[in-house]
Amino acid sequence: MIIQILSLFPEMFYGPFQNSILKRAQELKLVEFRLINFRDFTLDKHRMVDDIPYGGGSGMVLKPEPIYRGLQFAKETKPEAKVVLLTPQGQTFKQQTAEQLAAAEHIILICGHYEGFDERIRSWADLELSIGDYVLTGGELAAMAISDAVVRLIPGVLGSDESAQKDSFAGNLLDYPQYTRPAEFEGLCVPEVLLSGHHARIEAWRREQAILRTALRRPDLLAGAALTEREKQFLRQELDLKI
Ligand SMILES: C[S@@+](CC[C@H](N)C(=O)[O-])C[C@H]1O[C@@H](n2cnc3c(N)ncnc32)[C@H](O)[C@@H]1O
Known part of the structure; x- marks a missing residue:
C-alpha cells in the first residue's frame, strides 16, 4: 500500500513513522509513506499557501492551487487513488473505516491547517x-492516527493476524480483560478460569466478558454484534444483577 500525505509540516511525521509497527511495516515493504509538502507547489515568490477569507473574518484559509497541484502530483502514478x-x-x-481503507492500494491524505480549506478543495476528495x-491545529495528528489504524490491519504487518481480529471494535465488541503475571498483586487476583489451563472455558469466559464489557461501556455497539440466543440470555442475567 502507498499512503501519500499532503501536509505543510512533513517533519512532524518522522517520529511516529519511524517507530514500532509503522517502522516494521515499511521495512517489510507492506506500506510506503510519501510525504508531500504542498508549499512546494506554490508558484509565487513568497510561496503562499493561505490567504484571507473572502467576506472577512479572522484567520487564514488554505488556497486551492497548491493543494490541487500537489494532488495532481500525488495521483500521477495512480489516478484512482482514494x-x-x-x-x-x-x-x-471508525474501525470499519480503517478496514475499508486497509483494502485500498493507494490512499492520499490531505492535512489542513489555519482556519481550514477553501471550500472548493472538498470537491477533489x-x-x-x-x-x-474536537478541533486540532492541523490534520497531521489525524493523518498519523488514521495511518496507524489502517496499516496495522494490512495482512502480515502484525506478528499474529489474530491480534487485530480480537482488538476492540472488531465484530462490534470491545476487547476482553487481559491479565499477565503475577497471579496476585496488591490483593488483586487474576480470575481463576485464566489459571485453569482449560482452553475452551477460557475462550467462553473471554467472549462473555467482551460482551458484558461492551454492554456496560459501549451499548451503542452491541446492536451490530452477532450474539447467539444463549449470549443474549447471559447478558440479560448479568445486567439484571448489575443494575
Ligand atoms: C484549526 S482546524 C480548522 C477547523 C475549521 N475552522 C472548522 O471548524 O471546521 C485546521 C485543520 O486541522 C484538521 N483537523 C482539525 N480537527 C480535526 C479533526 N477532529 N479530525 C480531522 N482533522 C482535523 C483539518 O485538516 C483542519 O482543516
Whole structure:
C-alpha cells in the first residue's frame, strides 16, 4: 500500500513513522509513506499557501492551487487513488473505516491547517474524515492516527493476524480483560478460569466478558454484534444483577 500525505509540516511525521509497527511495516515493504509538502507547489515568490477569507473574518484559509497541484502530483502514478480530506466536519473515523481503507492500494491524505480549506478543495476528495468531535491545529495528528489504524490491519504487518481480529471494535465488541503475571498483586487476583489451563472455558469466559464489557461501556455497539440466543440470555442475567 502507498499512503501519500499532503501536509505543510512533513517533519512532524518522522517520529511516529519511524517507530514500532509503522517502522516494521515499511521495512517489510507492506506500506510506503510519501510525504508531500504542498508549499512546494506554490508558484509565487513568497510561496503562499493561505490567504484571507473572502467576506472577512479572522484567520487564514488554505488556497486551492497548491493543494490541487500537489494532488495532481500525488495521483500521477495512480489516478484512482482514494483521496481523503481530514476535517472535523467529516464522518467520524471508525474501525470499519480503517478496514475499508486497509483494502485500498493507494490512499492520499490531505492535512489542513489555519482556519481550514477553501471550500472548493472538498470537491477533489472521495471521503472527508474526522478523528473525533474536537478541533486540532492541523490534520497531521489525524493523518498519523488514521495511518496507524489502517496499516496495522494490512495482512502480515502484525506478528499474529489474530491480534487485530480480537482488538476492540472488531465484530462490534470491545476487547476482553487481559491479565499477565503475577497471579496476585496488591490483593488483586487474576480470575481463576485464566489459571485453569482449560482452553475452551477460557475462550467462553473471554467472549462473555467482551460482551458484558461492551454492554456496560459501549451499548451503542452491541446492536451490530452477532450474539447467539444463549449470549443474549447471559447478558440479560448479568445486567439484571448489575443494575
Ligand atoms: C484549526 S482546524 C480548522 C477547523 C475549521 N475552522 C472548522 O471548524 O471546521 C485546521 C485543520 O486541522 C484538521 N483537523 C482539525 N480537527 C480535526 C479533526 N477532529 N479530525 C480531522 N482533522 C482535523 C483539518 O485538516 C483542519 O482543516
